[in-house]
Amino acid sequence: MTVWEGILVAIFCISMVFFVLIGLSLLIKGFSFILGIFSSQMKQDTTPVPAQSETVLENELSLGILKLKDVDEPTAAMIMAIVSDESGIPLSELCFKSIKLLRQD
Amino acid sequence: MTVWEGILVAIFCISMVFFVLIGLSLLIKGFSFILGIFSSQMKQDTTPVPAQSETVLENELSLGILKLKDVDEPTAAMIMAIVSDESGIPLSELCFKSIKLLRQD
Amino acid sequence: MTVWEGILVAIFCISMVFFVLIGLSLLIKGFSFILGIFSSQMKQDTTPVPAQSETVLENELSLGILKLKDVDEPTAAMIMAIVSDESGIPLSELCFKSIKLLRQD
């Protein structure tokens, strides 16, 4: 294969990559648009894409989304700290759904 | 294969299934009986088969079977709740053998 | 193979084992010596080899090596007991780097 042919192949290759990925990007845009129309009727089960850094996230994490059953906030926070410490997962990435206390009598 | 043969095969098949499973059931009955005689001499390491719903079970779970070393019951309960929450295993299915405290000084 | 030949093979085999393992042991000694010289310049990231029994170790484990952030010692001890109990790892073998409290307010 001559260098000239090589250059042609290379140009062809990069243009194909652009062609496929631009096609994909348009498709995703179209799809998102269509799904956006549908989703107004549907129950929105969305997950936010965090755009800020993790340190910011840690502060954003509010206990408000936690269902606390008979547990006061400090205890809940301690439990979360324990789990985070144990598992090695930073608190910002842990998701607690509920913390409930069993018989504090 | 004619339908008639098919019916014969089907009857044969279901009777074989019954034959094997009835045999097994008798065998298990016999075995359980024999083992029952033996087990009166042996140390009984039995596990109860829960017949009630899980919610009932949760109430049945007594702290009595737990060996608590220097830990008061509320703390033990909290520990159990933490572990249950973390691991995602309902409390009724978790089995704690002992909870001990290391230096409460 | 005659028994005589067998004996020769056996002697040969055990002497080879000794030859290889003595060689290895000398090599490790030499290597440790060389590395020992180097390591005086380098940051020493060493792990102690416990020579006492585990029960002794448990007493040796001081909270001093733990970085405690806004957590009092009893709480830290309790957390360690929980983790040890849960994971089934004896406390003497668990290594805690830090325990910190998240918002005790």
Place this chain on the structure above:
Amino acid sequence: MFIEALHEIWKTSGFMALTWQHVVMIIVACVLIYLAIVKKFEPLLLLPIAFGVLLANLPLAGLMAEPASASEAGGLLYYLYLGVKKGIYPSLIFLGIGAMTDFGPLIARPSSLLLGAGAQFGICIAFVVAVALGFAPEEAASIAIIGGADGPTAIFLTTRLAPELLPAIAIAAYSYMALIPMIQPPIMKALTTKKEREIEMSQLREVSKLEKICFPIVVTIVCVLLLPSVAPLIGMLMLGNLFRESGVVERLSNTAQNALINIVTIFLGVTVGATAVAENFLRPETLKIIGLGLMAFIFSTVGGLLLGKLMCWLTKGKINPLIGSAGVSAVPMAARVAQIEGQKANPANFLLMHAMGPNVAGVIGSAVAAGILLSLFG
């Protein structure tokens, strides 16, 4: 040259080779993905199967291609499929299922095994009808086993008797297993009186650890001696259960229940799905199989319920016939359906544990039925 290369790419692209059959199969795959994710139809297997269907029907991908020669590489899924073809995956899944299953309720009430036998009734009915519809006996047997409501057993038998029907049978089996909460309740209500459904059952006796350990050994010896062909299924099921109950090999039990069964499930699902190429899936037989499978499920439920009624009558009302329907296997879905229906009739009625006996008996029952069919037609 540029144009030539573009032409070359286009010629080798899948768009050129796309037929309407492929499009239909892709739609089928998307429907299956929808059922798996949104309707939660046994997603652990249906999702990989559906994706396998998708991959196999994107033309020219060649994922299932046999190697052209010894030195060339075949398709990815061709290699993974070897585990299905050689019957390895279903057995390893049974190893994991065994490690997950508590046979305690069955040991506490061995008569559950009868209900597990009765709920294989649909297999027989479906077999006869399949023969009547003109299927060869091997095919009829493979179709009928859908009525066993047990995915790995169905896949195991089908790979040995009628591999060309594998995707249809596997998809039907897992779909109907997921549909249990819709298929069974009407039949349960039709065949039982409210009074029967209200029956509360006495608590099961405690089962000793020793009994639980002996159980897998005894079942293996008896079943494999009687039906040697069922050894890969019953043997592995019971080995897994022995791992669980022995209490001394927790490591192995955990791995059998997690890493091993999950890896095998991924490979099994994707490759079984990938056998569903248009040519052998878009045939009238597939519709017949789907119909026969539903029939088999219905009659298995009927069989279990009728035997339950018989046992209720024989024990003078000590057995709630609803637990018979749990004999179809589909662990633990069928047992839960029995629990729900029982509680609807009588809020104080907790049938779950009582239904677990027939439920796990149904797994043994279908494996035994598969063994018999394999002896006859294998």
Place this chain on the structure above:
Amino acid sequence: MFIEALHEIWKTSGFMALTWQHVVMIIVACVLIYLAIVKKFEPLLLLPIAFGVLLANLPLAGLMAEPASASEAGGLLYYLYLGVKKGIYPSLIFLGIGAMTDFGPLIARPSSLLLGAGAQFGICIAFVVAVALGFAPEEAASIAIIGGADGPTAIFLTTRLAPELLPAIAIAAYSYMALIPMIQPPIMKALTTKKEREIEMSQLREVSKLEKICFPIVVTIVCVLLLPSVAPLIGMLMLGNLFRESGVVERLSNTAQNALINIVTIFLGVTVGATAVAENFLRPETLKIIGLGLMAFIFSTVGGLLLGKLMCWLTKGKINPLIGSAGVSAVPMAARVAQIEGQKANPANFLLMHAMGPNVAGVIGSAVAAGILLSLFG
């Protein structure tokens, strides 16, 4: 007899057969182990690769030996290598990567895919130069794919096009991926103005779960239809992602991300390393490959940055060109480098999530490039 046996042992020992080439390779292995452990160069793959190099160059160990006959056993690594040779391991690694990857940022801003395409620029440059240096087209394509900054893709393509170059290409690919934090920053500073690097980007929109589920299905259909040869990579990547996003098969997703990918990584690394025997590694070609690989990385970064600048200009300063450099893949290292450089210029600048879009697009981009090269030369 004693002396004879000793002589026999000595003759069959590796010391007799040791050549200076072996010694050089052993030193290379030790250097790689040093880079993996002390410098933390992608240790998950470089450490097994390095140990594989070591094992393969201890003479007479025969770990990669083909079985002499059907009844005899071959070397341990010969069997484990079959998964590389047949293209199974890279696909399974992609399954795990798919299960680990969040395509959300890409879906939120689909134009990221352009940056992912631009960052394949180095592949083209390296291909042309490799051809100019006298490599055969298949070899040139395999070398060029190093610029894709994606290990499994490089291994997949190389096993199919130029297996004899596998160790050099794999080692170069993983080493340069680890060197991203050293290679990219100077280029980023050279090609962008401080003002451009300071640009803060608007927050990405929320992506619905439905979009995330549809994404892998759509990408699979489109990519595999266009480029059937890429099916094993894109198909498995998207299957893993579907496991992740569907939310109904967490078991499978976890296993794909852990046990399965780890087992495959061990086998892949050790056996790829073990192909680096002295004869086909200590050649001038290896040095050329290392040089070409670096060039490919640099030009991929350049391509991504230039396209980033173009998009910055087109959107009138809404896009920070730094995220273009993340398009080389090397997830998530390249995105982190973009974040760090952005924050250096403007401490309030958080580019991480914005760079994740081009970053994951780069994985798709290199797979597509590999598919095209495979169509042309496969």
Place this chain on the structure above:
Amino acid sequence: MFIEALHEIWKTSGFMALTWQHVVMIIVACVLIYLAIVKKFEPLLLLPIAFGVLLANLPLAGLMAEPASASEAGGLLYYLYLGVKKGIYPSLIFLGIGAMTDFGPLIARPSSLLLGAGAQFGICIAFVVAVALGFAPEEAASIAIIGGADGPTAIFLTTRLAPELLPAIAIAAYSYMALIPMIQPPIMKALTTKKEREIEMSQLREVSKLEKICFPIVVTIVCVLLLPSVAPLIGMLMLGNLFRESGVVERLSNTAQNALINIVTIFLGVTVGATAVAENFLRPETLKIIGLGLMAFIFSTVGGLLLGKLMCWLTKGKINPLIGSAGVSAVPMAARVAQIEGQKANPANFLLMHAMGPNVAGVIGSAVAAGILLSLFG
């Protein structure tokens, strides 16, 4: 026809084919299961082995059947057994063991390696006696390796030298490893004085991380160069240890220690057990092997203890000879026995860590012995 079918089923059932040899083997299997579960004899391997023995001796199950033709499927265990036959499983188990083993105590006191060499003494004695009893040299070597007290090594060597003795040797090796707490103490008491057993040893020096990382690399290079045939064992053992000590590939280390080793253990155990069919197990040779194995264990312990006494004398009482008995490997059981016996003589005596050195040295020692035997007879 009904009668015919029943007759057919009966003819193909295992009851017809059952011989007294099968019954004996089933009883052997049940005894092994009993030992594994109740007596906790190395249950991780003995339980799968025992169940494999059971499955292989239920007639006609054909689980180990070779495929009759290329298109037909063989037995389940036939396929799983390939990993034993090709020597893959023992190596992968060594990978996991390496990831579990801390060679620190050995590095802190390299003279432990001598004790690990001394405790291979039983291999030589057993070899000579086995030759005298008329075994072929390959068989004698395989039997003798039981004295190495190392299951995977014994299986590895036996599959290469005398595969027909595999089940007897594997069962004997694992059973005696479990019996260490019964076999060793009387010998320890007979060969040492109370004064010797009372010796307290000085604390081991700290071992740096660097030494721990260099250790597996150096051992691999030296051992594999000297004895290339031992590469699959030592190479994988040291790779696993490098995973562990490097600290940068925790994922791989965890998987090697858990999912991978457990999966391989299940497959290895069951299939090794399944080679114990009546014809090649119910022979006088099996009894001889069991006797020779016990002898090998006893003389290995004696060898370790005598060398311990010698080192005690040479160091003027700084070495407690009890730690010599730990040189037989059987990690960590033998080290625990040394600890217990030491503490019996002197309650302030903590030998555990001191005994771990010879204990892990014993693993290397048996692998080296296996390599030598393989060079001589392989």
